[in-house]
């Protein structure tokens with residue numbers, strides 16, 4: 001059999017250790033599929049002496065992970081360190097500069113620096129691969145770059161953060177509070193080191209910006225993702241949505257708008273009401289799911305574990321197998337020079353139904369004030385419910401008929417500063433077909 005593909009592994013957290021376990025457990029099968037063995041030669045992490053439950057003695061140790069790519073016993077560096085900048089980025093740059101391939105699970109680094117790294121990789125004719133960065137074990141990047149490569153992708157959307165999905169579906173099943181369920185997600189090990197990245201929507205926005213670039217052939221624009229997390233949701237919103245025939249899920253959605261020559265990119269991460277008969281409504285727990293709509297393929301649904309050592313290691317090693325087979329395709333499915341710079345889409349004209357929730361003072365005339373603002377802004381109400389008290393406030397929740405997003409925004413601006421509202425209103429879009 002041909003020479004082994006020699007791997008340096010930087011970062012020995014849960015996923016790094018998962019990669020070691022997978023490469024050891026499936027060594028023969030991987031070698032047969034890849035046409036050559038995949039052999040870890042050297043590892044590096046911040047703390048050499050930490051107990052990790054795997055035997056590291058077969059591997060060389062490198063204290064300075066940034067120079068891994070310069071070693072002669074390394075063909076590919078697997079970066080599992082994390083963080084958009086710092087050692088991970090330094091390692092990625094030195095590796096590619098040294099003419100070595102890079103495999104990473106680091107969505108923050110790719111969202112912020114993916115174009116720079118992809119351009120460098122093109123110059124050096126080496127692979128840059130990041131299947132594990134989006135939706136863990138689900139081969140969605142491969143699916144878009146290869147399986148759906150012939151299609152114009154019209155829309156890509158999905159559940160991209162397992163922690164939020166676990167929290168929302170557990171709140172739905174148990175009626176438990178947000179903070180209590182977040183603590184359980186952290187204990188189960190799929191929350192980010194800083195859970196704000198999960199619950200504020202940043203992690204999903206990183207992943208969405210990567211998917212959008214691949215789906216639409218556009219330059220990554222993470223900064224333009226309109227991002228909201230799940231921290232403002234109350235158990236009462238979830239109950240109210242259920243009564244109306246919906247579940248609440250954090251959805252990342254991207255599509256292009258406008259016409260050729262003047263195309264813009266819509267990217268949003270926000271909790272949505274999802275009709276109970278929509279496939280995404282049945283995605284529970286830490287599972288991720290991505291829908292891509294191709295103009296010839298139709299709707300494609302990718303679903304599976306979005307985090308965890310086994311699924312994420314599976315995606316990393318799939319990238320290594322591609323590299324062992326000699327594949328050096330473009331990171332974003334076309335040369336960086338071909339990617340279009342699309343400006344952010346104007347969202348006011350987008351037509352949708354929305355769930356709008358107000359917390360209001362319990363006194364005469366408040367409901368009339370709200371409905372007058374909606375009337376003046378041209379928002380038509382489909383259903384409305386006023387529910388019990390929470391402290392001194394009462395919840396007024398409604399679903400609007402389909403209309404432009406700008407109308408709801410105008411209604412809220414008319415109510416701004418009103419002392420009838422005890423907190424800013426919450427607006428959630430309702431996922432259409």
Ligand code: HSE
Nearest residue numbers: 161162163191192307
């Ligand atoms: N923290 C992420 C999630 C896992 O909850 O989906 C890795 O991307």
